[in-house]
Amino acid sequence: MSGQRRYFRVTRAERSAIERALDGREGARSIARDLGRSASSVSEEVRRNRTVAKGPDKGGRVGEVPDDACRRLTRWPWTCNGCRYRRYHCARRWRCEYSAARAQRLSDALRSDARRGVDMGEAEAGRALATIRSDIARGLSPAQIARARTDGLGMSASTIYRWVEAGYAGCRTPS
Numbered sequence: 050m051s052g053q054r055r056y057f058r059v060t061r062a063e064r065s066a067i068e069r070a071l072d073g074r075e076g077a078r079s080i081a082r083d084l085g086r087s088a089s090s091v092s093e094e095v096r097r098n099r100t101v102a103k104g105p106d107k108g109g110r111v112g113e114v115p116d117d118a119c120r121r122l123t124r125w126p127w128t129c130n131g132c133r134y135r136r137y138h139c140a141r142r143w144r145c146e147y148s149a150a151r152a153q154r155l156s157d158a159l160r161s162d163a164r165r166g167v168d169m170g171e172a173e174a175g176r177a178l179a180t181i182r183s184d185i186a187r188g189l190s191p192a193q194i195a196r197a198r199t200d201g202l203g204m205s206a207s208t209i210y211r212w213v214e215a216g217y218a219g220c221r222t223p224s
Contacts, residue, residue, distance in 0.1 A: 058156070059094050064149035067091060071130035071147055096127045098152035104143035110155055111145045118143050169203075177202050178217055181209060 059067075063084050070080045077095075081088040099111045114122045119141055121132060128147045129135045135144075169177065180202065184194045191213055195206035202209070 059090075059152075061149065061153050064094070064098075064152050067094060068130065068147055068149040068152075071095065071126055071128060074126075074131040077125050092125055092127070094152070095125075095147050098155050099128045099145045099147050100151050100155075102129060102144045102146040103139075103141075108151070114145075115143050177204070178212070181212065185213065 063086075066084060067080055070083070077088040077092045081091045084091065101107050101109050101111055111122075119129070119132075119139075121127075121129065122145060126147075127145075129139070129144045130147050132139070135146075180198065181191075181194060184197075185191075189197070191209035192206045195202070195204065195209050
């Protein structure tokens with residue numbers, strides 16, 4: 050596994066290279082070797098950021114693949130990219146593809162949503178901090194707090210981690 054590097058987000062250039070390689074019917078290992086990444090990283094990037102090309106939710110991120118879909122969509126390459134029937138000769142009702150531009154937009158939107166601030170008033174923030182403080186005193190981690198109180202707090206685990214790390218209103222994890 051020499052030549053691989055520490056994990057960094059996939060760049061626009063790498064996404065474009067992945068799309069071109071998929072259209073050229075290359076395998077995940079070959080693409081990964083060219084990019085200096087692991088094959089699982091390439092495979093997960095394609096699977097996570099593939100979009101519906103034909104069918105309900107066209108243009109949206111692929112959730113569940115229907116049972117009657119092409120078998121290419123349930124294993125590598127996870128998409129219709131590189132299929133000789135892709136453009137005009139496919140009779141399937143449901144198709145999906147990997148587009149570097151759409152993958153970048155999906156990734157940017159996901160990161161932006163995670164960074165978005167919590168929109169709450171002072172009283173609500175005080176109640177949230179009190180809840181977080183009591184849960185930390187009980188020994189729960191910020192991730193456990195976010196999972197257990199998704200409806201009540203309305204914030205992500207990363208926000209709770211930031212609040213605890215910053216020590217807002219005395220929220221500190223025991224050392």
